[in-house]
Amino acid sequence: MSARKIALWHTVGLIDAETRDRLLAYETAHSRPLALWAVFGIGALAIALGLVSVVAANWEDIPGQLRLGVHLALIIAGLAALFWREARLAAASPWAVEALLFVTAALGLTFFGHIGQVYQTSSPMWKPLAVWLVLFAPLLLMMGRSWPAALAVLGGSVWCVWEYATASTDYGAMRDPGTGRLLWLAFVTALPVGFAPLAAWLRARSARPDFWRRLEQLALAYAVAGASFATFIASIGEFGDTRLVRDLASMVMGGAVAMLAGLGVVLARPGISGQMAGAIIAGAGLVLPLAYGANDLTVPAAALFMALWVGIAAAALTAHWRGVFQLAVAVIALRLIILSFELASDLLLSGAGLIMAGLLILGIAWAAVRVSRNFAPKNEGAGA
Amino acid sequence: MNRLTRLAAVVLPVIGLAGVWGMGDHTYRQGTEWEVPIQGYDPRDYLRGHYVEFSYDWPGEEDLSDIALSALCLEGEAPNIVRVRWLQEDEACDHPVRTDSTGVYGWDGLTRGRLYLGQDRAMALQGELQELGQRGIVTIRQREDGSFTPIAIRFRPLTPAEQAERDAQDQPPTMPPAIMVESSGNSRP
Numbered sequence: 001m002s003a004r005k006i007a008l009w010h011t012v013g014l015i016d017a018e019t020r021d022r023l024l025a026y027e028t029a030h031s032r033p034l035a036l037w038a039v040f041g042i043g044a045l046a047i048a049l050g051l052v053s054v055v056a057a058n059w060e061d062i063p064g065q066l067r068l069g070v071h072l073a074l075i076i077a078g079l080a081a082l083f084w085r086e087a088r089l090a091a092a093s094p095w096a097v098e099a100l101l102f103v104t105a106a107l108g109l110t111f112f113g114h115i116g117q118v119y120q121t122s123s124p125m126w127k128p129l130a131v132w133l134v135l136f137a138p139l140l141l142m143m144g145r146s147w148p149a150a151l152a153v154l155g156g157s158v159w160c161v162w163e164y165a166t167a168s169t170d171y172g173a174m175r176d177p178g179t180g181r182l183l184w185l186a187f188v189t190a191l192p193v194g195f196a197p198l199a200a201w202l203r204a205r206s207a208r209p210d211f212w213r214r215l216e217q218l219a220l221a222y223a224v225a226g227a228s229f230a231t232f233i234a235s236i237g238e239f240g241d242t243r244l245v246r247d248l249a250s251m252v253m254g255g256a257v258a259m260l261a262g263l264g265v266v267l268a269r270p271g272i273s274g275q276m277a278g279a280i281i282a283g284a285g286l287v288l289p290l291a292y293g294a295n296d297l298t299v300p301a302a303a304l305f306m307a308l309w310v311g312i313a314a315a316a317l318t319a320h321w322r323g324v325f326q327l328a329v330a331v332i333a334l335r336l337i338i339l340s341f342e343l344a345s346d347l348l349l350s351g352a353g354l355i356m357a358g359l360l361i362l363g364i365a366w367a368a369v370r371v372s373r374n375f376a377p378k379n380e381g382a383g384a
Numbered sequence: 385m386n387r388l389t390r391l392a393a394v395v396l397p398v399i400g401l402a403g404v405w406g407m408g409d410h411t412y413r414q415g416t417e418w419e420v421p422i423q424g425y426d427p428r429d430y431l432r433g434h435y436v437e438f439s440y441d442w443p444g445e446e447d448l449s450d451i452a453l454s455a456l457c458l459e460g461e462a463p464n465i466v467r468v469r470w471l472q473e474d475e476a477c478d479h480p481v482r483t484d485s486t487g488v489y490g491w492d493g494l495t496r497g498r499l500y501l502g503q504d505r506a507m508a509l510q511g512e513l514q515e516l517g518q519r520g521i522v523t524i525r526q527r528e529d530g531s532f533t534p535i536a537i538r539f540r541p542l543t544p545a546e547q548a549e550r551d552a553q554d555q556p557p558t559m560p561p562a563i564m565v566e567s568s569g570n571s572r573p
Binding site for chain 2: 075122124136142
């Protein structure tokens with residue numbers, strides 16, 4: 001709500017001066033400068049990407065030792081500023097601390113690339129990522145205030161585990177990996193979901209609840225994305241062939257980790273919101289083995305995907321997450337449209353088929369908008 | 385939050401990164417330099433930037449292209465390799481090179497390699513590697529345990545002998561191979 005609007009209401013006589021002042025005072029106290037947050041986050045991301053490409057350009061004219069020295073000095077400066085000035089900076093702007101933290105962590109990650117470049121080491125990507133996580137995750141978890149730090153932790157973990165899984169199966173080190181090996185990889189790739197119960201537990205116990213909320217949301221998003229992707233693999237009938245999705249046991253393993261994480265969230269965060277977030281993560285875990293069963297079956301695979309998202313919509317209704325509910329409705333509508341093309345792939349080949357397809361899309365979109373408008377819960381702010 | 389924990393959280397990355405640097409530097413300086421002929425090319429890695437990728441063309445009579453090599457023995461006086469031989473598990477060898485199964489090329493580590501370079505030089509080298517009248521040479525630093533690191537790349541023109549060998553390979557056969565002449569003869573009634 002803008003101050004300009006409130007002033008206008010006063011001018012046209014809708015509200016008196018006292019109401020206007022009270023409204024303005026309330027808005028100032030409760031303002032969430034979304035645009036500013038986004039700008040800080042995007043700025044920090046841009047700097048991180050810039051660092052990667054500055055390092056990647058490999059300035060051979062400058063001696064490697066000197067380049068590495070300057071790089072490490074920058075990291076030390078960032079860390080020193082965080083250690084001595086965190087409280088003071090945070091009082092002025094929490095986002096400045098977040099941006100500094102994110103950029104320092106990004107400098108740390110690019111340092112590995114820089115060393116690889118100067119000393120010609122070509123280890124697989126997961127190794128520098130894993131060492132980076134060990135060195136920087138404690139710092140990020142201790143000082144993170146919002147989504148950039150949460151994204152660095154969860155994104156770094158997800159990136160690392162998938163690099164590890166692909167390096168262990170595709171780089172030729174394992175020509176025909178055994179079931180035990182694949183089970184281990186399924187366990188490792190599911191591990192980032194474990195951040196959800198941790199974050200849920202710390203959310204009520206930390207001075208930085210927003211950070212833990214973001215981290216929990218990101219872990220939940222990883223679980224949901226993984227389950228959705230599993231139903232996609234079932235749609236294209238890839239289960240049983242490709243290494244990482246060859247065995248049902250792998251899916252059971254991944255599912256079990258997610259279900260445990262979901263249970264952990266329910267226990268760690270009492271209340272409707274915690275229960276629903278836990279239910280979504282556990283449900284996503286349940287979908288993994290079921291998706292294996294629906295392999296190469298068009299309708300069951302789509303139904304499973306929609307069941308997952310109907311579950312998410314139901315959880316959102318119960319916990320009053322308006323945005324999540326609307327997202328779920330939109331996703332289900334989109335999947336229905338895709339399903340119609342899967343079932344009748346010749347729909348686009350004739351005039352009548354095109355008209356049918358158009359009508360179908362309009363109908364589904366109309367229904368989705370109606371559902372989204374009429375049934376979406378009033379937002380309760382907090383979200384998953 | 386405990387001040388000591390916070391201090392540990394900022395000191396850990398510094399010690400860790402300095403340690404990684406120190407280890408990298410130490411390993412890089414070890415070993416004997418050898419020159420290995422190469423073929424091939426390629427660009428870029430997300431984190432480390434531009435590199436050229438090449439195939440080693442180990443000198444020697446043995447045709448090693450079809451064997452999955454896990455170890456080789458270099459023979460000659462460094463940096464000149466006279467020939468290499470395929471190294472069995474328990475065989476003695478003064479200058480071994482071995483694959484690193486945990487490396488980015490896995491078991492292919494004796495067939496392929498990469499060298500990180502500035503982006504301008506990588507671009508220029510990519511062109512040179514595709515040029516025919518030249519021979520690429522990579523200098524590797526080989527250590528006693530069989531690990532090795534490529535450290536430099538250069539080019540020299542082909543020697544007359546190499547030129548002749550290449551021309552012979554490029555020459556299209558003027559006559560069809562004997563087997564084809566026979567089979568076409570047999571198929572006629």
